[in-house]
Amino acid sequence: MSAFLRSCRRIFWALAAFSGMSNLLMLTGSFFMLQVYDRVLPGRSIPTLIALMALATVLYLFQGGLDLVRSRISGRVGRYLDEKLSIRVFDALVRMPLKTRADGDGLQPLRDLDQVRGFLSGGGPTALFDLPWMPIYLGVCFLFHFWIGVTALVGAVVLVGITMLTETRTRGPARASSRLAVSRSALAIEGRRNAEVLQAMGMRRQAALRWREVNVKYLAANERASDVANGLGGISKVFRSILQSLVLAVGAVLVINQESTAGIIIAGSILTARALAPVELAIANWKGFVAARQSGQRLDQLLKILPCEEERLALPAPGETLVVEHLYVGAPNAERPTLSEVSFALRRGQAVGIIGPSGSGKSTLARALVGVWPSVRGRIRLDNAALEHWASDALGRHIGYLPQDVELFEGSIAANIARFDVHATAAAVLEASRAAGAHDLILSLPDAYSTKIGEGGMTLSAGQRQRIGLARAFYGKPFLVVLDEPSSNLDSEGEEALTQAILNVRCRGGIVVVVAHRPKALEGVDHVLVLGDGRVQSFGKREEVLNRVLRNPVPLKVVAEGPGGGR
Known part of the structure; x- marks a missing residue:
């Protein structure tokens, strides 16, 4: 898995470049509002408004195209992963019972591959590539006004803290859920394979009770992981809404004291929301990121234990x-x-x-x-x-x-x-x-x-x-x-x-x-x-x-x- 990620360095650099251009274009809305409030309205200039609207429309379309391209790149990376590793993973899955006493149904490597591919093909990498742009947005907030920047920075620190808390609180339940999912599937396959014995000897209820016992534990672990992720995600959304209003309040105070303009208030509010959006998106995708990371680590370990067979010189057919x-x-x-x-x-x-x-x-x-x-x-x-x-x-x-x-x-x-x-x-x-x-x-x-x-x-x-x-x-x-x-x-x-x-x-x-x-x-x-x-x-x-x-x-x-x- 690590070798695959290294082989995709150019693709990830391209994805980072597209993400960078997309994030720069996301400043369009803030600066459009700034120009409308500080230039168009005071001057009552319709031609200026039309020109700004045309320029913003072109930039929005360009941004949409970039987002489409990077989403397609992410999807292709997921497919490339499958093309590169699926045969190796299947071969290792088949060889695993010959080398180790594997627990469960033995299909965990395929599920791990699906998990990593799903994360790479989804919005996970996009959220991670957007995170480094948060300081840029915060810097622009400081350019608007020092106190608007401070307010946004405090909000970012709180959201980063929520992200770290999400990581520590979901790690244990996610591992337990993954382990119990394997046991749950193994019991189901075992029951299907021994259907005749269960029917003939009246053991169906006992088998169902065994499966339910593991299933209850699996649901509980999955529920704990979801509750933590969803709960902290909800807190982050509420905090973002409060923070956006707080930025408006700070801006209003600055306008009253004649230290800022109305355009900066609106643009600062939009820009603060944009600055903190990557953190919220990262929190929303954190459960998938943790699962993909664990799956990648398991695949790394599996492929290390069961490496590709070395090419050997063809020997003559035995016959003696x-x-x-x-x-x-x-x-x-x-x-x-x-x-x-x-x-x-x-x-x-x-x-x-x-x-x-x-x-x-x-x-x-x-x-x-x-x-x-x-x-x-x-x-x-x-x-x-x-x-x-x-x-x-x-x-x-x-x-x-x-x-x-x-x-x-x-x-x-x-x-x-x-x-x-x-x-x-x-x-x-x-x-x-x-x-x-x-x-x-x-x-x-x-x-x-x-x-x-x-x-x-x-x-x-x-x-x-x-x-x-x-x-x-x-x-x-x-x-x-x-x-x-x-x-x-x-x-x-x-x-x-x-x-x-x-x-x-x-x-x-x-x-x-x-x-x-x-x-x-x-x-x-x-x-x-x-x-x-x-x-x-x-x-x-x-x-x-x-x-x-x-x-x-x-x-x-x-x-x-x-x-x-x-x-």
Whole structure:
């Protein structure tokens, strides 16, 4: 965010220049009244009045044009911000769960971007650029008369004090409101995602009460911030009205004592109001300014934690080995690693089944193998190149991944299988679906490959989502295919298709890693790795390892019932 603002320095200088000219032209009304009262009326000169009116009209039109230009500049700055940062912010939003345990619904970065863009596109920058002109107006008031200047200066000091009070009083409620807004949205999304459980188990009222509790706190914090801003804004308006009348009263005293003219009274009153208008406008926009500043600080912190990936040299496609060396892996921000000292190696055409009790680290290893969770220590290598040596987009083309909880995206089945690749061909999509044994299943759907999945794939059954997710994992013939509980929602026909798919990957020279609880999922592998307490208990040929496991009294055996956890 700071870098963006620095890149806009020329634009802001131009905006400041337009604001300066506009503020100079705002003196038109004061000087017009001064000339009317002190020159036109005493001289009873209609031609002078017409000339002054024509000149004032031209200046007013010019001022209107300048205001239009600077408002459009502000709007373009907001759009420029979005064009420069929206992709980075979205990328950071997607990567954030992989690096940190983010609270809330995870959409706060997008809301922060909208907040900053809205402030830049609105009247906020204009109010800030008008503030430096207040001393100029006060100086002109002093030129009219010393006591008119003193009166305006006292009023300005009081309004600046109100502005500072607004800042200190709104800071806490604004932060609380922002924090509670995140929790409020997270609970709403959580309720929508678990609608079936809430309905089936009679939990809708409890969920609504939880949401209402947070919502009440959010409304209270928002109300406190609004009350402070609106209350102090109202006080500033009342004070401005009083001050304008006070300037007239001071001017009247000066006229009575023959120290000033009637024109100076009127012009001074108008000029005082103009001098204090930027402060009042700043107070009115202060809530937005505070929110935009907090949003900018959060975006700065986010983009600092998750910087752009460095450009990496394109590496040749892997095709020989997968080597895991002394690997330590833990969840984001975990105090200690879930996996410790894991080492094994596979060559092309081989497949390994990973088994072990729930909580032994099977899914953690799967996430590490595809680069989702970075290693604390140790390396994962594809053909001697460590995963961190690859750009994520380049690495993704050589990896197929089926997570435990299959998530599909809004769009057609074909687009999901093709990973939304704009250059995907029908032949590649069909090849992937046939490799996963999902072709006939997809043809049975109403619109076949053009069937719209809907949000999260909710229009499909769990088994259908898993088969389509499996096809997505096989798209593009990736060298390394990692399947986490691939048979958890499959029937016997689907399990047979899965076994054949694993064998097909092996036949074309790929490597397959299968996390499994069901024995059927291991039929296509030739190696088995046993995990227990986050460490490798055994690794070797499938028959040898399974025989040892069956003789081992420690509960590391493969079970046939239920998909289980394994995280």
